[in-house]
Amino acid sequence: MDTWVKISELNRNVCHQEVEKCFKSYGLTKKITLEKKFGYKFVAFVQFVNHRDAADAVNDLNGKYVFDKTNKIKVEISRSVRPCSKRKRSPELVGSSTSYKRSINCQNDMSKSNGNLKLSKSQKRRCDRKDGRRKKMAKIFDNLSSENLLVEEDLKLEDRHLAEVIERMVAAASSKALTELSQEKSWVCGYSWADKVEAEEEQERLFQVVVQVCNNSAMTSVSLPEFFENRSVFITGATGFLGKILIEKLLRSCPRVRTVYILLRSKRGKNINSRLDDLIDCKLFQRLNHEQPSAIRKLVPISGDICEPDLGLNPTDVKILVDNVTVVFHLAASIKFNEPLVTAVRSNLLPIRYLLELCHKMMSLVSLVHVSTAFSNCNRSEIEEVIYQPSIHPQKLIELLEWMDDDLVEKMTPHVLGDYPNTYTFTKGLGEYLLIEEGHNLPMSIVRPSIVTASWKEPTCGWIDNYNTVTGFVVAVGKGFVRYLHGDPNCTADLMPADVSVNLMLAVARETAVNRSEQVKVYNCTSGNLNKVTWADVEKHCFHPTGKQTMNGTLRYSSATIRNNHYIYSLLYLWDHYVFARPLDVILKLFGKNIELVRMQDKIRKSMNVLKFFSCNQWKFSSDNVCSLWKSLNAKEKQMFNFDVRQINWPDYLENYVYGCKVFLLKEDASTLALAQKRQNSKNVKN
Secondary structure, eight states: OOEEEEEESOOTTOOHHHHHHHHHTTSOEEEEEOHHHHTOSSOEEEEESSHHHHHHHHHHHTTBOOSOSSOOBEEEEOOOOOOGGGOOBOGGGGTTSOOBOOOHHHHHHHHHTTTOOOOOHHHHHHHHHHHHHHHHHHHHHHHOSSSOSOOHHHHOOSOHHHHHHHHHHHHHHHTTOTTHHHHHHHHHHTSOOSSSTTHHHHHHHHHHHHHHHHHHHHHTTOOHHHHTBTOEEEEESTTSHHHHHHHHHHHHHOTTBOEEEEEEOOBTTBOHHHHHHHHHTSGGGHHHHHHOTTGGGGEEEEEOOTTSGGGGOOHHHHHHHHHHEEEEEEOOOOOOTTOOHHHHHHHHTHHHHHHHHHHTTOTTOOEEEEEOOTTTTTTSSEEOSSOOOOSSOHHHHHHHHHHOOHHHHHHHHHHHHTTOSSHHHHHHHHHHHHHHHHOTTOOEEEEEEOEEESOSSSSSTTOOOOOTTHHHHHHHHHTTSOOEEESOTTSBOOEEEHHHHHHHHHHHHHHHHHSOOSSOEEEEEOSTTTSOOBHHHHHHHHSSOOGGGOOSSOSSOOOOEEEOOHHHHHHHHHHIIIIIIHHHHHHHHHTTOOOOHHHHHHHHHHHHHHHHHHHSOOOEEOOHHHHHHHHHSOHHHHHHSOOOGGGOOHHHHHHHHHHHIIIIISOOOGGGHHHHHHHHHHHHHHO
C-alpha cells in the first residue's frame, strides 16, 4: 500500500533534489512534492510504495538535523489516500460520524487500545469537518442534473469559489466547448481543500462527475448531426469497406464535425499520406466532394498499427488523441476466416486491449462503439443482445499462445475452437468479453452486423469495393466461372447492407453518450428476424443475372443453383471442374490467354467450404435494442440515418447489388450493356 510521509519545519533553502536524494535511499518512491503544491510553507510530501520503507524513514530522520545544522526536521506518516472500496470503516475515530481511518499511526493506536481509542475535541472536530465536506460534495453531485444543474440555495457551500467553478464548467459544456473543461480543471485544483493530501483524489472525482453530467446535459436533446458538432472522432479500420462508408457518411451528414482521426499504417511501400490520398480518390467520395468540397480536409491520418502495443502510436499522437477525441469507432479486424489462431488473436483480440488502454486516458470520451459480428456466438442457435461468457478466458488464451510454438498451437486449435467453425468468429466473441473485462467505467456499446453486403441507398445504390462474403460468388457466377454453390435454399440469408450498418453505428454512438448504462449495450444489426430473405431469393435475383446485371466477358451462360446435399454438390463440382475447366484452360492457352480457370475454381471451392457453415445454417437473432433505438429517433433523423431493414425491398436491392458489382467492383462501362446482353443470349442458345 502506498504511504505518504510529511516532512515539516524545512529550511527555505531546501530544494526538491535534496529531498529526493535523502528519501529515495529508504526505498522506492512514487511522488515527491514541495510546499507550493499544497499551500504549506516549508513542507514536503513523499509517497512511498512500501509502508515499511516509510516507517524506516520516519524512525531514522524524525527530529534530526538532515539538510542543515540549524533546523531539526519533523518527519511523520501522513494520511495516505486509498480507494473508497478498500477503506476500512472505523466509527470510533469520528465520534458521532462515520468516516474512514487512513493513518498508519491510527491503526497502530487502535490495535494497542483494543479499538477503544479516545479522541480529543480538536480531533473530533477535524473528523466532523471532513465528514461535513463529504456530505456537501455528495449534495453537489446529487443536484447536478440536466434539469437542475446547480441550485445555490440547496448547496449552501461555505466556499462559493467551488460552486462558481462548477458553473463555469457547466457553461462550457452547454456551449459545446467541451475542450474548455480541461482548462477549468485547473480552477478546481485551486480550491482550498481541508485535507491537502486528499485533494488530488477529490479534484479528480469532482472533475469526472462534472464532465459526465455536463456531457449528458449538453447532449440530451440534440439531433444526431448536432451531437457530432465540434467533436473529434477516432476511427480504426478506416480503409476497410465499412470504414470508408462510415467516414463518408459522417463527413456528409454531420458537416460540423471538427476532426476525423483515422489510424493508418504504411503498407506496400506507401506511407500514410499516400494511403490517405488513395482513400480520398475513391469513387465513394464523389458525392461528398461535390456537395461539400472542404469536408475532406477534416480527415487527419494517424500513423499506427492495431497489432502493436499502444496501437503503434508515438507519444505526440497519443497526446493529440487523448486531448481531443470524444467518440471512438473500432472497426479494425482481420476478416480472414481461417487465419492461424495466433494471427487471429493478434488481429482481433489484442487490439481491443490496446484501444481500451488508450480510451482510459481520454478525459472527454463520451462514446466507444465496437463493431463485432452477429456470428460472434454462432455456436448458439438463438443469439440475444447480450455478451456471452466464452469457453476460455481471453487472458488465459493469450498467455497460452505466448509460450506455445506454432505446431502445438495448430494441433490444439480444434480443441480450443470447440463448436466454432473458424478462428474469426471465435476471436470476435472473445473480443466482446475482453471489452467488458477491461473496459471498466468506459461509455461503450457493441454493434454486431451480420453478412455485410453492398450499400442500399448511400452514397449510391449497390456500392461495393471487395469480394468478401457473398460478393465473390456473385461475380464468379456472373462471369460464368461457377455453376453450383453449396447451401440450403430455405435457410435465412441474413444480409445486411453496409450503409444500414453505418447508420446504426452513428445512432448508437449518440445513444451511448446520452443514455449511459452500467452494462455494455449490444445491438444485433441483423435482418432475418425483421425482414427475411432466403438463399433461394439470393439465387433467384443474383445467380441468374439478366438485363442490367449482365457482365462483360463471360465464359459461358451465367447461371448457378444452390445445392443442399453435400454429395450432390461435390459430384457436380467435379463434373464442372474436369469436364469444363480443364479442357477450356488448355484451349485458352493455345490462343495465348492465361485465365487459369482450374486455379480459380479451386479458390472458389475453398471459399465455399468456409462459407457453407453460414449458408447451410440459420440463427434466431434478437433485435430489441435496435428496434427501441429506431423508435427513439425523430422523423428527420429516420430519414437521414435510416437503419430500418423492414423498409428494404429485397428483389430490388439484390438486383442493384449485382449491378453494383459490375459497375463499382469490375469497373465495367454501362455503355457496353447491350453488347453484354447480346453475348449472354447467344450463349444461352448454345447451351
